[in-house]
Amino acid sequence: MVWGPALGMKQLHASGAPKEGQMRLSQRGRSRTAVGAAELTLKNVNLTFGGITVLEEVSLHVEAGQIFGLVGPNGAGKTSLFNCISGHYVPSSGSILLGDVETLGLAGDRLSLMGLARTFQHPALQLRLTVLENVVLGAHSSLPGGPLAWALRLPFTVRAERAAREEARALLERFGLGSVADSPADELSPGLHKTIELCRALISHPRVLLLDEPAAGLSHAEVEAFIASIGQVRADFDLTIVIVEHHMGLISAVTDRVLVLNNGRTLMEGTASEAQSDPRVVEAYLGREEPTDESA
């Protein structure tokens, strides 16, 4: 059983506070060699639960560094597709490539090491722990040492833990949460929980970041702030971002391309404005115009 990465690797970059635009994985010297935004390619992904087909032959390609939107009416399969990418569902067939690594068939808990991170629609934080503790959890895969090393509190674990905490604090400061880093997470608003989750995902230095309905539960002002900041986040952390979202304003404001799903199939792929003017998409969202309307 492999509990953690091999010992004796270089430590987390010890400087602690990463400079913007330089937050790379390179210094971490893990089994991970590839760094920076990665491509994401899905080929003919099928997902069935029992006899029910949830996804049928879905393919998509996200260029490295793109912000890609998954949209579609309720029940279209957006979240299912998202969960396939993140490893929470296992597709019945198809191929999912992260960079050039096939992730289908890998255990879900290996994907973090491959450079995949995600947030959840309902932020799944440990509310009794501090904000900082919640963020440091995201560094699990990049912290060295197994249970014995941590039980004995070997010096390299102590150093790694300190570095991870400093990095988490720097991340929280980057997102304006530095002052509440040591408060219990449940003292913060749901909107800020989303930010904490984002930090928890970013601390693992992902190559592809999956955001599950980042605008759900946010106030109008918070959505505006999110739209204003996401492009900078992508640039600073060198990410490919995939977003599932109902909020069409957000999707058209931030995405480079979108995939529209309906009934588990690809309806179209293109830019957000193309999608919004596509009659098939309008039909999927609003239903077919009744013939009687035409005659009227």
Add this chain to the structure above:
Amino acid sequence: MKNFIANTKVRGLALAAIAVFLIVAPLVSSPFMNYQLSLVAVYAVAILGLNIVMGYAGQVSLGQSAFLGLGAYVAAYGILNDWPIVLVFVLSCLIPALVGMLVALFAVRLRGIALAMVTISLPIIGVPLAKRFSEFTGGSQGTTVSWLDAPDWSGLASDQWRYYIVFAIAVVLFIFGRNLTKGRIGRAFGIVRTNEAVAMSMGISSYRYKVLAFTVASMFGGAAGFLYIGIVQYTSPETMSFHNSINMVVAMVIGGSASIIGTVLGAAYFVFLPAISGQIDPTQTALISGVVLLVILFLLPHGLVSLPRRLIQLIARARQKLNRAENAGPEDAGPAQNETGPVSAHTTTDVSESHPESPSKNT
């Protein structure tokens, strides 16, 4: 007040005071009291294991007594056969750990009641097995060993000597346990307990960490068995028995789940409550224990360890009430006894105390 408790200096002083107490106590108390205190250390180790798997990692285990008993049998067998004592200790830890791991490899795929059933079966199987293999275990009569007498140079009585040995080992094990429940591994246990989907996204295999938690728990159980043989010098199938497991779970909850200090408090409860209630009325021991259990659970649902927090909360509430009564002014007359609405805006209670529920991480 909260800051007072969190203050590292205060903590350091408290730790030093406890250390002095633990060192001096056996020199001034009776052999029986030393025996009882040593038993607290023994059960604290066993309950620490239980707390790691149940409190921290959130996996129900009702089989801890089986590992305690197994460790005790291994220790007794090794001592009777004059094996080197270090080897005996290591085997007392490793054999139960191995058994725990083997069971966990299959059992942790289950959850909730099904997992509880599997773990419950361990003591139920263990007791007749211990009776069956009487050449190792001494059968129903059990095994008696006579060892760990104080050497002459120490100038100590045997009960004092045993106390120090057992406490030293227990303290070291507690340091390991505490380290394990913090940092990388502790955080992984926590997220496996609260949300396995998130754990997976963080690169944490719930399965592996559950197996790890069970293995560590059984190892601590085995270590406690070794210490048990050191103090009690006797073990029988009764040590494994199921009610011992249940009592340890009760003690863990009473002390404080997912808390190191709570573990110690739970062990003290485990050892002293039967003794104290026996002194109050020997015929009503069970009844008194039950009443105490219920009272603690009602007043302190998070265990004895939450007592300071609970007190702060009550004080803050009382202060708020007082403030409200003062600010109500004379024309409003009468104290605000029926006021049940939300806290009025002009209450001046300290913000840090107006969130009495805000939990601080227990250690």
